[in-house]
Amino acid sequence: MWQDLKPIGRNPESGGYRRYAWTGADAECRAWFEAQARSRGLTYELDRNGNQWAWLGDPAQGNAVVTGSHLDSVPDGGPFDGPLGVVSAFAALDELRRRGAEFTRPLAIVNFGDEEGARFGLACVGSRLTAGQLTPEQAHRLRDADGITLPQAMERAGHDPEAIGPDPDRLARIGAFVELHVEQGRALDLSGDRIGIASAIWPHGRWRFDFRGEANHAGTTRLVDRRDPMLSYAETVLAARREAELAGAVATFGKISVEPNGVNAIPSLVRGWLDSRAADQATLDTVVEGIEKAAREYGDRHGIELDVVRESFTPVVEFEHALRDEMARILGEGRDTDIRVPVLGTGAGHDAGILSGSIPTAMLFVRNPTGVSHSPAEYASEDDCLAGVTALADVLEGLACK
Amino acid sequence: MWQDLKPIGRNPESGGYRRYAWTGADAECRAWFEAQARSRGLTYELDRNGNQWAWLGDPAQGNAVVTGSHLDSVPDGGPFDGPLGVVSAFAALDELRRRGAEFTRPLAIVNFGDEEGARFGLACVGSRLTAGQLTPEQAHRLRDADGITLPQAMERAGHDPEAIGPDPDRLARIGAFVELHVEQGRALDLSGDRIGIASAIWPHGRWRFDFRGEANHAGTTRLVDRRDPMLSYAETVLAARREAELAGAVATFGKISVEPNGVNAIPSLVRGWLDSRAADQATLDTVVEGIEKAAREYGDRHGIELDVVRESFTPVVEFEHALRDEMARILGEGRDTDIRVPVLGTGAGHDAGILSGSIPTAMLFVRNPTGVSHSPAEYASEDDCLAGVTALADVLEGLACK
Numbered sequence: 123m124w125q126d127l128k129p130i131g132r133n134p135e136s137g138g139y140r141r142y143a144w145t146g147a148d149a150e151c152r153a154w155f156e157a158q159a160r161s162r163g164l165t166y167e168l169d170r171n172g173n174q175w176a177w178l179g180d181p182a183q184g185n186a187v188v189t190g191s192h193l194d195s196v197p198d199g200g201p202f203d204g205p206l207g208v209v210s211a212f213a214a215l216d217e218l219r220r221r222g223a224e225f226t227r228p229l230a231i232v233n234f235g236d237e238e239g240a241r242f243g244l245a246c247v248g249s250r251l252t253a254g255q256l257t258p259e260q261a262h263r264l265r266d267a268d269g270i271t272l273p274q275a276m277e278r279a280g281h282d283p284e285a286i287g288p289d290p291d292r293l294a295r296i297g298a299f300v301e302l303h304v305e306q307g308r309a310l311d312l313s314g315d316r317i318g319i320a321s322a323i324w325p326h327g328r329w330r331f332d333f334r335g336e337a338n339h340a341g342t343t344r345l346v347d348r349r350d351p352m353l354s355y356a357e358t359v360l361a362a363r364r365e366a367e368l369a370g371a372v373a374t375f376g377k378i379s380v381e382p383n384g385v386n387a388i389p390s391l392v393r394g395w396l397d398s399r400a401a402d403q404a405t406l407d408t409v410v411e412g413i414e415k416a417a418r419e420y421g422d423r424h425g426i427e428l429d430v431v432r433e434s435f436t437p438v439v440e441f442e443h444a445l446r447d448e449m450a451r452i453l454g455e456g457r458d459t460d461i462r463v464p465v466l467g468t469g470a471g472h473d474a475g476i477l478s479g480s481i482p483t484a485m486l487f488v489r490n491p492t493g494v495s496h497s498p499a500e501y502a503s504e505d506d507c508l509a510g511v512t513a514l515a516d517v518l519e520g521l522a523c524k
Numbered sequence: 525m526w527q528d529l530k531p532i533g534r535n536p537e538s539g540g541y542r543r544y545a546w547t548g549a550d551a552e553c554r555a556w557f558e559a560q561a562r563s564r565g566l567t568y569e570l571d572r573n574g575n576q577w578a579w580l581g582d583p584a585q586g587n588a589v590v591t592g593s594h595l596d597s598v599p600d601g602g603p604f605d606g607p608l609g610v611v612s613a614f615a616a617l618d619e620l621r622r623r624g625a626e627f628t629r630p631l632a633i634v635n636f637g638d639e640e641g642a643r644f645g646l647a648c649v650g651s652r653l654t655a656g657q658l659t660p661e662q663a664h665r666l667r668d669a670d671g672i673t674l675p676q677a678m679e680r681a682g683h684d685p686e687a688i689g690p691d692p693d694r695l696a697r698i699g700a701f702v703e704l705h706v707e708q709g710r711a712l713d714l715s716g717d718r719i720g721i722a723s724a725i726w727p728h729g730r731w732r733f734d735f736r737g738e739a740n741h742a743g744t745t746r747l748v749d750r751r752d753p754m755l756s757y758a759e760t761v762l763a764a765r766r767e768a769e770l771a772g773a774v775a776t777f778g779k780i781s782v783e784p785n786g787v788n789a790i791p792s793l794v795r796g797w798l799d800s801r802a803a804d805q806a807t808l809d810t811v812v813e814g815i816e817k818a819a820r821e822y823g824d825r826h827g828i829e830l831d832v833v834r835e836s837f838t839p840v841v842e843f844e845h846a847l848r849d850e851m852a853r854i855l856g857e858g859r860d861t862d863i864r865v866p867v868l869g870t871g872a873g874h875d876a877g878i879l880s881g882s883i884p885t886a887m888l889f890v891r892n893p894t895g896v897s898h899s900p901a902e903y904a905s906e907d908d909c910l911a912g913v914t915a916l917a918d919v920l921e922g923l924a925c926k
Contacts (some may be wrong), residue, residue, distance in 0.1 A: 339708045341872045342870060367747055374788075493740075496739060
């Protein structure tokens, strides 16, 4: 099952994956999902927002248990972020059937569309639309780097963009959503555990910093006559690191766009994107305010205009305590393994975080010894992945079976 | 004449020009040149390297006086850099005909191809090829941002790429080349003069700095576990400014390329291009060594690998003293104006600098009160442009007429 998915959307140079929403690679991943669903006799369904569902039992019965994740990737991402949750969901169902489990609640496996936001800049579009956290009007304005709008991309991929919008009836039928995901960090590796349960997702935002100066000739413009926004940008990148260190948070400038971007031209515009996250809202506010203050002070002294726009924001997500405790109980008691399952927070956003506003959600993490993610170096051992499947099967059995 | 050229290759958003070598805008500029030549009864000629020539008199006579410049632009460049020298050349010829000048030497007006290097990254391709400072093999390896090679681009524009190469016979027929150019700096504005004569072009190089770290998730990777090349880049940008200030030189990072360039990904690679120039070679060496040292020291402490490649280099160019003195004499004596014509150095590269290795060359600068160039804000007043035409006509008359 894992092998079929491996070559799709892979960049042969980096070994990383480029599975962006509504592209050819995305369509191949979707075809794979549908084939997996049908080969298991599950009822396949594509919802109005482009999320794929595979049902065992009658959804109309309500109180369904849902598991799954996403199949799209960041630019040159690793093989596990997303697909591990979907593959493990199918594998856990196979395991439950081997065990002869009898289901008392409907079960579904889901692939949420456009989780990474690699193409249109906004993460979790599929789950946001479903949960009503993104309006169709806002979604229609999303545009990729080539100027193609989300509706145009959806249409080209054969999906009706007019159909998108909130789907409260669907959510009302779901009693619990459990997402399994490779850990994006080294907490489990440092504690020596294979599997963990998520406690919370840190608050998280993206800010665009536009530094505007004056384009000029790099060879003939005296230093004192320059208004070079690249200098402001550089000061701000270093300020971000300083502020994050002070606060025990993270802050990253990973994306930049420069005009005119010529070797012999002082730039007129440097646009840098800040990603920052912290354990709580007050800390995050302090960090971002500190970075913006440093950027303004430097810019004011050097004739650089600065605009800061918050492009996205997700407040802190505490996963539902009842479901989390129930999972800890299932994984702690009566199992024939002596695996400890710690509870840990994470800085990464997930569809489970979006849906937690509407329905009880929880997450399982599988150890990633490199701590690396969003890169081809992302890794999970086969033993740890199998431990993840067993844990997910145990949770689903505990929640949905006699 | 100026009006016909104005709309070609103009970006309506910025008001700047995008006239890149072997594009449609370049072809329109070339058609304009040919039409100007033919309407004056000049002999039009396209040489093997894509440079355009308009001859008055028989080139075979030898010891020709040539004037002109280039019509291509940097990204979003101003209207004067290049075209002013070509337009002024035609206008000076018109002025000489009005004066009834009798030519004793052949005269040519030239438009050198691909001076700015905006598309293929190397400046002065047309004159370098002609002077044998760039081999056809090297030129064939040039590639634009879309991967199109120079030969492919030439072919698409209807020019035979196999014909390119050194053209010593052509150069042997030229006795002097005088290039008029808008000043790229504020020296004339500060001294209060309309026109200046170039003394020398500063030595100039371009270096590519490749900072390699490790791609990782911006939300979940602890600061201590990061190898973030954007931090090294930022330190190096600030070091460049510091080193240039100390040495009275210029150093600029105006172009950058980041992988994967995602908002939520720590970059694996940040590639920054340094442009640096100084009044003499020793100073330039000191500046670039200082920048590289700072970059390495910071990178070594943070696990960043650094490769520095010198992509291009032009040593100091002293314009020929005899021609320069002759021009100063012509412009200083017997003129019915009281215009002072100072002699000044420049940090900008020019075709005249390339050709100075093969033939006597000189340059005239026209005042640019903003000091801004390579930007839509580049400016020269109509009066100053007309003073430039008069001065160029005087020089041509002094050199080529009875």
